[in-house]
Amino acid sequence: MKKIINDPSTVVEESLKGMASAHPDLIEVQLDPAVVVRADAPVPGKVAIISGGGAGHEPLHGGFVGRGMLDAACPGHVFTSPTPDQVQAAVQKTDGGAGALLIVKNYTGDVLNFETAAELAEADGVAVRSVVIDDDVAVTDSLYTAGRRGVGGTLLLEKVVGAAAERGADLDGCEALARKVIGQVRSMGLALAAGTVPHAGEPGFTLADDEIELGIGIHGEPGRRRVKIGTADEMVKSLLDPILDDLPFAAGDRVLLFTNGMGGTPLIELYLAHGIAERLLAERGIVVERRLVGPFVTSLEMQGMSLTLLKLDDELVELWDAPVHTAALRWGV
Amino acid sequence: MRTAAKVLEEHRDELSRLDREIGDGDHGENMHRGFAALVTAMERDAPDSPGGVLKLVAMTLISKVGGAAGPLYGTAFLRAATAVKDTGELDAPTVAVALRAALDGVVARGKAERGDKTMVDALLPAVLAAESAAERGEDVPALLRAAADAAAEGADSTVLVLARKGRASYLGERSVGHMDPGARSTALLLRTFADVASGHR
Numbered sequence: 001m002k003k004i005i006n007d008p009s010t011v012v013e014e015s016l017k018g019m020a021s022a023h024p025d026l027i028e029v030q031l032d033p034a035v036v037v038r039a040d041a042p043v044p045g046k047v048a049i050i051s052g053g054g055a056g057h058e059p060l061h062g063g064f065v066g067r068g069m070l071d072a073a074c075p076g077h078v079f080t081s082p083t084p085d086q087v088q089a090a091v092q093k094t095d096g097g098a099g100a101l102l103i104v105k106n107y108t109g110d111v112l113n114f115e116t117a118a119e120l121a122e123a124d125g126v127a128v129r130s131v132v133i134d135d136d137v138a139v140t141d142s143l144y145t146a147g148r149r150g151v152g153g154t155l156l157l158e159k160v161v162g163a164a165a166e167r168g169a170d171l172d173g174c175e176a177l178a179r180k181v182i183g184q185v186r187s188m189g190l191a192l193a194a195g196t197v198p199h200a201g202e203p204g205f206t207l208a209d210d211e212i213e214l215g216i217g218i219h220g221e222p223g224r225r226r227v228k229i230g231t232a233d234e235m236v237k238s239l240l241d242p243i244l245d246d247l248p249f250a251a252g253d254r255v256l257l258f259t260n261g262m263g264g265t266p267l268i269e270l271y272l273a274h275g276i277a278e279r280l281l282a283e284r285g286i287v288v289e290r291r292l293v294g295p296f297v298t299s300l301e302m303q304g305m306s307l308t309l310l311k312l313d314d315e316l317v318e319l320w321d322a323p324v325h326t327a328a329l330r331w332g333v
Numbered sequence: 334m335r336t337a338a339k340v341l342e343e344h345r346d347e348l349s350r351l352d353r354e355i356g357d358g359d360h361g362e363n364m365h366r367g368f369a370a371l372v373t374a375m376e377r378d379a380p381d382s383p384g385g386v387l388k389l390v391a392m393t394l395i396s397k398v399g400g401a402a403g404p405l406y407g408t409a410f411l412r413a414a415t416a417v418k419d420t421g422e423l424d425a426p427t428v429a430v431a432l433r434a435a436l437d438g439v440v441a442r443g444k445a446e447r448g449d450k451t452m453v454d455a456l457l458p459a460v461l462a463a464e465s466a467a468e469r470g471e472d473v474p475a476l477l478r479a480a481a482d483a484a485a486e487g488a489d490s491t492v493l494v495l496a497r498k499g500r501a502s503y504l505g506e507r508s509v510g511h512m513d514p515g516a517r518s519t520a521l522l523l524r525t526f527a528d529v530a531s532g533h534r
Contacts, residue, residue: 085395112405116404116407
């Protein structure tokens with residue numbers, strides 16, 4: 001294992017400290033329990049949007065803390081759910097009197113810990129709602145979850161709901177919007193090579209030189225099947241077809257296309273893949289109105305990519321375009 | 334609780350071994366870490382009421398155990414703390430009510446039923462035994478002994494069943510023949526509470 005680290009047990013803490021020093025205008029980082037909070041929290045009268053999950057998916061979630069997106073993020077250890085006291089601390093730090101919405105990716109540990117946190121925060125007197133995102137069409141059950149996993153669609157959910165909260169949507173409105181987005185976002189990913197969890201020291205799985213794992217999860221957990229690597233055209237199609245069939249997306253639909261890198265695939269390949277996805281969608285009569293390309297929902301240094309499609313309407317386009325000012329996403333400011 | 338920490342330290346390897354067979358092998362380590370942190374927290378500032386102690390147990394396990402066991406045990410102790418309110422000395426009916434509240438919390442959180450091969454398989458029979466002991470007018474030590482016996486039997490019963498909840502459920506048929514580590518740790522905790530209440534430890 002070759003990594004720029006001092007000690008596997010302090011990776012998350014040291015990285016959080018570095019992130020705090022890189023973005024002093026945007027975020028404040030608290031350790032023990034670990035929480036990344038937007039610098040101007042709490043914002044009076046605003047619903048607090050809070051997410052979190054295991055570390056190793058950066059910039060998710062801490063990189064999306066700031067105006068127009070998340071009020072706080074709770075990072076666990078690498079690929080390990082955060083604990084309820086972290087989430088409770090995040091609620092306390094960001095509660096502006098309008099309640100808090102917790103955005104939870106569908107993994108058993110995350111769901112249990114966030115539900116317990118919601119109970120603790122309610123006992124503190126804060127109105128708390130939770131939504132669980134499960135956008136991965138690849139598998140119904142995986143090593144980490146019962147049901148579908150939450151993957152790339154999480155970013156789009158956080159952006160859209162964050163924008164609504166920033167404009168003054170109340171807790172009911174934020175929750176209803178989140179459920180709407182979850183209902184119309186779908187993703188699927190593939191891997192060419194695994195990442196290595198620092199305290200494990202070995203790659204999460206091994207693929208032959210000519211193999212890819214189709215339907216990979218963001219912890220490197222197995223997907224649908226292992227197949228021979230094909231051309232980029234073939235690989236993009238093998239991700240896009242199951243997504244389109246699942247919702248299903250139909251000719252005339254307006255969509256946001258998010259081409260995501262898993263951490264170890266360079267932008268040159270991501271743009272290449274994105275271009276293919278745009279072409280395939282155009283052939284099906286699906287209208288790509290908004291795009292995002294880059295490594296945003298990663299799995300350490302895993303080589304691979306995922307595609308996410310969100311069905312758009314005027315409301316979602318407006319919320320997507322609304323100003324956002326975070327470490328990893330910034331426009332309109 | 335100090336004795337519970339000691340018991341969990343003694344059984345750390347056994348719990349982890351059970352967990353390795355059908356899970357990810359960290360249950361013993363996680364429970365030991367949680368209860369060791371609890372001992373430290375109690376030394377720093379021991380609450381003076383049963384409800385306060387239960388709340389401290391809940392918060393410590395929630396923040397230190399992690400995984401699924403942290404929120405499940407944390408919720409159990411938290412609900413028990415709420416159930417006993419600010420009672421000064423626990424009587425048998427209150428203990429039965431607290432155990433029932435703990436069970437309800439675990440079931441609500443984990444969505445497991447009896448026979449799914451989880452800690453519910455130890456806790457549910459323990460609650461039923463505690464409730465009938467309370468109805469018979471038995472004292473707290475006798476009630477806890479009845480609960481511990483029922484929990485031990487319940488944990489043993491998990492060996493033969495197929496896991497339907499938790500990480501062991503991914504193994505399907507392969508989970509048969511192994512005791513559920515969560516049921517085992519629940520049985521161990523109740524045995525310890527019974528021993529301490531009876532003056533055996």
